Amino acid sequence: MQKRIFLLFLFNVFLLSAQAQSVDPLRATDAAAQQIWVDSIINNMTVEEKIGQLFMVQAYSNLDAKHEKTITNMIEKYHVGNLIFMQGTPEKQAKLNNKYQELSKVPLMIGFDGEWGLDMRLKNVYKFPWNMTLGAIRDNNLVEEFGKRIGEHCKRLGIHMNFAPVVDVNINPENPIIGNRSFGESKENVTQKAIAFTRGMQQAGVLANAKHFPGHGDTASDSHHTLPVLNFTKERLDSIELYPYKRMFDAGVASVMTAHLSIPSLEQDPALPTSLSYNVTTKLLQEKLGFLGLVITDGLNMKGAANYSTSAEIDLAAILAGNDMLLIPQDVPGSVKLMKNALKNGMLTEERLEHSVRKILRAKYLVGLNKYKPVSEDNLQADLNAPKDEVLHRKLIKNSITILKNTNGDIPVRNLEKRKIAYVSMGDSKGTHFVNMLQNYAKVDVVSDKNLATLQQKLEKYNLVIIGFHKSNDHPWKGYKFTNKELVWLQEIAREKNVILDVFASPYSLLQVKSFTNIEGLLVSYQNSKLAQELSAQAIFGALDVNGKLPVSIKNEFGEGHGLLAYSLKRFEYSTPEDVGMSSLVLEGIDKRVDTILKQKMAPGVQVLVARHGKVIYNKSFGYHTHSKKLKVKNSDVYDLASLTKILASLPLIMKAEEEQVLPLSASLKDILPSFKNSNKEKVTVKEILSHFGRLKAWIPFYKGTQDSVTGRNLSKFYSKKKSDKYQIKIAQNLYMNKSYQDSIYKYIKDADQRESKRYKYSDLGYYLFKKALEDTYHKPLNTLVDEEFYQSLGANRTSYLPLEKFRKSEIIPTEKDTYYRNQLLQGYVHDMGAAMQGGVGGHAGLFANANDVAKIMQMYLQKGEYGGRQYLYPETVEKFNKRYFQDKKVRRGLGFDKPQLNPKVKATCGCVSEESFGHSGFTGTYTWADPQSGIVYVFLSNRVYPNMDNRGLVRSNMRTKIQQVIQDAIIK
Structure with missing residues (x-):
């Protein structure tokens, strides 16, 4: 116990010295006023109220009155200071947000997990592209614009902290949980994109969160289901996984999420998740790297942490490790009881508790909770699905489309009078929007058959075949791979015909393709959304410039950063009124x-x-x-x-x-x-x-x-x-x-x-x-x-x-x-x-x-x-x-x-x-x-x-x- 108290003393001493050296992302421009407000709150708090500030409990807007009563009890009885809203609708979330805020003595910090926008959790809200798509964009100003717009959406719905961006460097193509959520495999690209996103979102007054520390990108396991093991040296971790964090701290990211990982080179106990490790959370993150912002655990309902001990013991361990906030705790009553006992026996000091509470309150001041106002329910749908969202989405997709190969210069397609074009669909999702848009430019026939030989016969009269590989766009974890049959058919069609292959899925799908020799044209469009399909078709026919770059490498064929340029032929682009300075409402x-x-x-x-x-x-x-x-x-x-x-x-x-x-x-x-x-x-x-x-x-x-x-x-x-x-x-x-x-x-x-x-x-x-x-x-x-x-x-x-x-x-x-x-x-x-x-x-x-x-x-x-x-x-x-x-x-x-x-x-x-x-x-x-x-x-x-x-x-x-x-x-x- 004395050792634990001594470590806590060292922890506080180091933070005081580090504060002079590092960017303090929780410091408001009116720091004196911020300090006065924080003091006025904390000086009137009971121990139970202070402990309550450490919890961020999950709240749903699509559950029944029983759930609402549970959340009400959490706020009124256990003084829970923070909520993370999960599934539901924006309208119901706004109502519940206002209800719960009214119940809380201290304004609640509202968190949200919206990596590609509110659509990640809510219905009837705008859906932006995934990080892998954004990783293909050369202009990071667009990513900053994207981050700002997501911040504006969050702010409109009363959300103060968005658990984004993901800064994991996705080196492992078989990663089951990061993948499309990462900006790619280049530490530099990931870093620049994450900084741009953070800058944009925090400009909108919403706190960003860098996750998953110290790095979840090179694992084939999912911490939702098990404890992934990363057997890397400290040197390797420092040069790759930690690289984005160092620079993001300098850029002022407000918070970090600690991941549930087993990293023997950082924590000797292989069963102890990094999120509960003092060595990782305090010594590495806050002492060595000098991070002064909020430190928040990943969801404590995830098996990577939950399997370690009881929920209450895990919550206490997370605080003792150096986390400030507990995300999705599973036993608040038990945790409160255990923490109070820890305060009595000296395992947890009041100074340590107050250190995190002050940081949380400073963050609340930073997002304006010192002047809390209820969320307006008027025009909510219109505000969260505004025309400018579509304009931004179009810019992001247009700038992400990537040409990997263009042997015959068929991208964009020229000399339409000489073309007989067929479209062949592959994948288990639809390409209807792609085909419809292709047909705006030329006569494009949809050709299909259950038999390869018959299909090839049908394709004989065509001199260009566009193959669209379409996979589900529901969420980034969906399967993206070709079937063995599709791989065979692709090669056989390409052997006989001039082919453009357009991939509406993760670029990792191309790792299965044995040879690209006979594929003359190759594009990656990353997602199978309506906009991705439409804009990629426009790119093929020269309606827009193409300048995307590959965010991951495909074997020795195409390196990370590879992307051929193509320029507009001045054919029609198909867009929205606001994109050309017109009002869709007036139209x-x-x-x-x-x-x-x-x-x-x-x-x-x-x-x-x-x-x-x-x-x-x-x-x-x-x-x-x-x-x-x-x-x-x-x-x-x-x-x-x-x-x-x-x-x-x-x-x-x-x-x-x-x-x-x-x-x-x-x-x-x-x-x-x-x-x-x-x-x-x-x-x-x-x-x-x-x-x-x-x-x-x-x-x-x-x-x-x-x-x-x-x-x-x-x-x-x-x-x-x-x-x-x-x-x-x-x-x-x-x-x-x-x-x-x-x-x-x-x-x-x-x-x-x-x-x-x-x-x-x-x-x-x-x-x-x-x-x-x-x-x-x-x-x-x-x-x-x-x-x-x-x-x-x-x-x-x-x-x-x-x-x-x-x-x-x-x-x-x-x-x-x-x-x-x-x-x-x-x-x-x-x-x-x-x-x-x-x-x-x-x-x-x-x-x-x-x-x-x-x-x-x-x-x-x-x-x-x-x-x-x-x-x-x-x-x-x-x-x-x-x-x-x-x-x-x-x-x-x-x-x-x-x-x-x-x-x-x-x-x-x-x-x-x-x-x-x-x-x-x-x-x-x-x-x-x-x-x-x-x-x-x-x-x-x-x-x-x-x-x-x-x-x-x-x-x-x-x-x-x-x-x-x-x-x-x-x-x-």
């Missing part, structure tokens, strides 16, 4: 306006897309294909774009032809179509036609010339229900037109009277002529030309003329129930009559697409002709066409592009976009607009002509431009 106004459209039957269904600064931040489908409400609109469904065809099909080809001086703007109609020589249109220029200033009629109802003037029936000399040599032009289902009528269309245009006055008049006719000029020049049909020159390489695989040749009928939105010409529901056949008479391929109409593809083309324009790593058009060409040439004649149009109205009474736009902006609208209820000044691309697609084109509610209400106003209002000033 909810789009949903409200679309709801009005649907309720008032302005259209059966709608697609709306919004992008800013190259990031799609809103992409939704609403309603149904028709008012019968049988088939919901999907983002992949395609709409008849009507006149958007002009700027999405004809115009890019015209711009290209102008660059090549095939269709120069100064050229007259007779130059590009010699047959128009000596006509009344021969001197009309390309520039005038594109500006709708060429005195052309608005349109000609060609179809009426093929009908009986009395009955309105289609004449048999022009139409047949069956295709033949004579009737080759397919107008609609079971309706074919005489091929000779094509020449008649151009004759009608050629012979048509010109408008008398030379002023602005919107006209389709010029685009009939451009179609012919382009086809005559390049000797290919317009649909083939634009597909080969633009759509294939853009990845606009949901854009096409003649959609029934490419898409399932169920993917094509119907337009009108035609009762005047084709006499059928038009689905997959162009609504515009003139384009239909051209076989569905018109220069002015005929194109079908979804909103995502329309946006790609508009973004290409916005990026001055560049997209996906390819320069489609010269920047000066885009600028040339996005310009008004007849503004002095009150013509608002650019060349092909519509521009903002000059007359305020005209509603071409919301009136809220810049003069640099451009776009177009379509008769079927479509609209797209891009604004270089704000960086916004807006796409609205609908079938407002259903059930017929008399349905003009959408047009009268100006709902498309009202939605444009909402988008503009969403920009955060």
Whole structure:
């Protein structure tokens, strides 16, 4: 006993001397006030109240009234000074927090085990990435930002101490309990990440906790179930396991958690856990390393400690060893009794007890418990699941994705026009979000089979196979390994095909792969979360830079810190409004306006897309294909774009032809179509036609010339229900037109009277002529030309003329129930009559697409002709066409592009976009607009002509431009 008292005396003497040498993380900036508050509390405490401060009892917010009564008893009878909240919900925890604080004489220190955020214990709260994922990030400022945000979440819920970060250096891949919870195997990387996390969280006013001292990273045992043994020398421990702690102490970490480990080189008694060892907890941690913060045991319910002795004896031993706080004690009444006896017999001195109590009270002052306020229950969900959490999470994931191998340079994927891509899934979890995002960029087919030989046969037609290895993302302890079957299949597929393997699991899974020789592309995405899947798919297609580094080594193949760089190809990224300075709350106004459209039957269904600064931040489908409400609109469904065809099909080809001086703007109609020589249109220029200033009629109802003037029936000399040599032009289902009528269309245009006055008049006719000029020049049909020159390489695989040749009928939105010409529901056949008479391929109409593809083309324009790593058009060409040439004649149009109205009474736009902006609208209820000044691309697609084109509610209400106003209002000033 005398020896124990002498050791305690030495303990106190050393701490006094060490205090002058080390950072005191519990010292407040107003230290004098802190000391006064601590003295005022401790001087009025009984011995029982002092002992009570040593305990941090576990409290649940998902248990019954009996449990609440137990915690109440702990506080009122045993003066327990600290609680650690476990499973439950934030709402219930907030209520119980306030209840328990009200009961306590001294404000309670609330602890929490939230290594990746509150989600580690609670439901309905935000889930951030695990440490292994963060270990792959090069920029430690992001980790600091992460720590700060977790601190803010904790503070919002009344939590004062978060038991994080884990600073174990995970050298052992078979470690069953650390693994993904570690920043990796590099002591330096672990240290820097842990310091950054700590700095961030403590900036938010929440105490950090470095665990598990002296180091749990190189063991194959779990201290929850047994006492792990670390047979390392002191030198080895000092150079690796203790390395992060030394630097974290200098950085001011507030607390340390002592682990339940057996380390013979530090503690001679092999059965004594390090958490109960005076040699480790006092001599090493506090004397040799000079740590002055709170020392807290790991959970005393864990077998690594609980198997040592009785719960009360363990608690006393932990205090005598030098711990200040007992985490999850199992016998508080027994421990209080035993400690009081220890005080009587001198085993425990009042000075020793008061030393820890003062530290605990100083910590309470540090987190503001001297001015305790109850947790506000208002807006709790919103505060703990804020848009900025998603923005931060995205940054963390984007910066963690790691390329380990890129033999053919297929990451990012280029030359989409040459690719036939398949996706093969491995692992026992789903990759749905990964596939869906891949398909935003290109046609990617999901290929599977239970038989390897059959699977390989199915893959024969593909020249790139993306394999996603998906494992559970529920928690970091889930299994991450390939099955033997998957390892065989992986090698066999890679032997025959160009493969990109993307691992949505621990990088340690790659230790099983015998050879990487035939795997051309290899990424590690670390987790199988929705965001990891989506962002990794975006990385593969060049939407973002990739700069992650491997936090652990994979045999001799890939060393720790290895990571190849890849750069964005300026393809669309898919993100959130707040990521581009917009408000998701304001954008909810789009949903409200679309709801009005649907309720008032302005259209059966709608697609709306919004992008800013190259990031799609809103992409939704609403309603149904028709008012019968049988088939919901999907983002992949395609709409008849009507006149958007002009700027999405004809115009890019015209711009290209102008660059090549095939269709120069100064050229007259007779130059590009010699047959128009000596006509009344021969001197009309390309520039005038594109500006709708060429005195052309608005349109000609060609179809009426093929009908009986009395009955309105289609004449048999022009139409047949069956295709033949004579009737080759397919107008609609079971309706074919005489091929000779094509020449008649151009004759009608050629012979048509010109408008008398030379002023602005919107006209389709010029685009009939451009179609012919382009086809005559390049000797290919317009649909083939634009597909080969633009759509294939853009990845606009949901854009096409003649959609029934490419898409399932169920993917094509119907337009009108035609009762005047084709006499059928038009689905997959162009609504515009003139384009239909051209076989569905018109220069002015005929194109079908979804909103995502329309946006790609508009973004290409916005990026001055560049997209996906390819320069489609010269920047000066885009600028040339996005310009008004007849503004002095009150013509608002650019060349092909519509521009903002000059007359305020005209509603071409919301009136809220810049003069640099451009776009177009379509008769079927479509609209797209891009604004270089704000960086916004807006796409609205609908079938407002259903059930017929008399349905003009959408047009009268100006709902498309009202939605444009909402988008503009969403920009955060």
